[in-house]
Amino acid sequence: MGKILILAVGAAIAASTALADATRDEQAFKRRLGYAGHYVKEFEQEVARQRGGEKRVWHTKNDALQKVQELKSDFPDDPEVEALFQRVKKALMASKGDFTDIKAEWTAYLHNEENLRELISKAGEEKWRGLIAANQGKCLEKLFPAPDSEEIALDDIRGTYVVLDDVEYPANQFYGATGEYIYCGKPSSGYYFISLGGRAWLGPYEAVKRYRRMVDTGLEDVKKWTVLGEIAGITCENTNGGEEPVGDYFYGWVVKPVAIMVPGRVVAIFDKDAESSGRFVGEDMIDQIKNGWYTVKEIPADVTPERLMEIFMTAIKEKNYKLYLDCIDPQVFGGKYGEDEACRYHWDLHQERFHREYVHATFGKAKITVQKGFDDSNELENFFLDDSQKSTLEKIGGEKVEQAVVESRAFDKNGKQLGSPHEHRLIRRNGGRWYVLDYAPRF
Numbered sequence: 001m002g003k004i005l006i007l008a009v010g011a012a013i014a015a016s017t018a019l020a021d022a023t024r025d026e027q028a029f030k031r032r033l034g035y036a037g038h039y040v041k042e043f044e045q046e047v048a049r050q051r052g053g054e055k056r057v058w059h060t061k062n063d064a065l066q067k068v069q070e071l072k073s074d075f076p077d078d079p080e081v082e083a084l085f086q087r088v089k090k091a092l093m094a095s096k097g098d099f100t101d102i103k104a105e106w107t108a109y110l111h112n113e114e115n116l117r118e119l120i121s122k123a124g125e126e127k128w129r130g131l132i133a134a135n136q137g138k139c140l141e142k143l144f145p146a147p148d149s150e151e152i153a154l155d156d157i158r159g160t161y162v163v164l165d166d167v168e169y170p171a172n173q174f175y176g177a178t179g180e181y182i183y184c185g186k187p188s189s190g191y192y193f194i195s196l197g198g199r200a201w202l203g204p205y206e207a208v209k210r211y212r213r214m215v216d217t218g219l220e221d222v223k224k225w226t227v228l229g230e231i232a233g234i235t236c237e238n239t240n241g242g243e244e245p246v247g248d249y250f251y252g253w254v255v256k257p258v259a260i261m262v263p264g265r266v267v268a269i270f271d272k273d274a275e276s277s278g279r280f281v282g283e284d285m286i287d288q289i290k291n292g293w294y295t296v297k298e299i300p301a302d303v304t305p306e307r308l309m310e311i312f313m314t315a316i317k318e319k320n321y322k323l324y325l326d327c328i329d330p331q332v333f334g335g336k337y338g339e340d341e342a343c344r345y346h347w348d349l350h351q352e353r354f355h356r357e358y359v360h361a362t363f364g365k366a367k368i369t370v371q372k373g374f375d376d377s378n379e380l381e382n383f384f385l386d387d388s389q390k391s392t393l394e395k396i397g398g399e400k401v402e403q404a405v406v407e408s409r410a411f412d413k414n415g416k417q418l419g420s421p422h423e424h425r426l427i428r429r430n431g432g433r434w435y436v437l438d439y440a441p442r443f
Contacts, residue, residue, distance in 0.1 A: 036067035044091045052098030053420035098417040106360040109317040112293045117216050124267030124281040135161050146190025149251045160231045166224045174241030183239045191252030203278025204260040204268035211266045211280045217351040222262050229255035305366035305404035305426045308434050316350045329435035346440045358410035361443035366404040373400030402428045410443040
């Protein structure tokens, strides 16, 4: 009997100890659950602020993941832990950025551009071969070592043609004592100095820039060009340039450009009779070709802010510069389209981004406010006004100016959203057509 009593007392003590341990464990569990829940909530809020965009540094992500991972390992079947686990899974996926399926029509502009680039390239190469063949007898067969100016007089070599490969521009550009040049060569093998100071360079070079804006955004990927030129003089220069150049001066033959070839891309020719002193081969057929692929050619008078932003993006993607300008508020240019250098600068930036960063953007619903004049859409105020009062306010309010803010979300070629949404402002005056006011922001 005494033995049974001892066993019963021992069992009671053990049960009491186990209950105390269970209570103590439950308290510790709740604390851990609370800490983890706090970090999960902070992480969710941080993700929400990104609005579908990914960022490099998350301040609360690791804490949330680690604490929930530890809880899940220790209490794999607990429903509260499972709920936190599912919340972290959802937030983690959202932190990687929003994504969508890329539609074929969203990237059609890239394929059109590739086809046009090949067409222009082939036409240019054919023209280049013809130029070389037509001047074969005038071309210097061996460029390096360059003819020695101590042995050959300028009159003996003036007018000779040279084909200079691997011309690095602007890497080898310099401002010398006698002008601006690109140097080809080195002291041991002699120099050719391509003159950049006259129309013979500026004409073809401007044509290459037009080609880049009209056809091929990837032009800058080609680092070395080829120049067909005519020896026109001799000069002594320091290729380091500057007001106080370091190093020695060397004689070199001055080359006047005849044509420029960007290998695999375009050929531009000096044409003294052309308006801009130069043209690229195929330039005369660009508009006709591109007109066939334009999906939007004009802007409806009743265009909505959201649709105008879509048209603005389409104009950029399809390299429709005229439509691009038509989207932008004319007052940005003082009423004269195309005369704003900043606009062309941002056109180039937009081109770069739609080739190197994202391929498409979607747009949210516009938020419209009246900046000036009577706001006939203010339902709260209009509740207290009769028609006569509204008419009076319209008259004294003067010009009505409305502003719309539209958010864009940009997606890369894999369908991933890049960054957070960006705002774009549009403007409408006196109930007329909407125009893009902020043409610079990225999508």
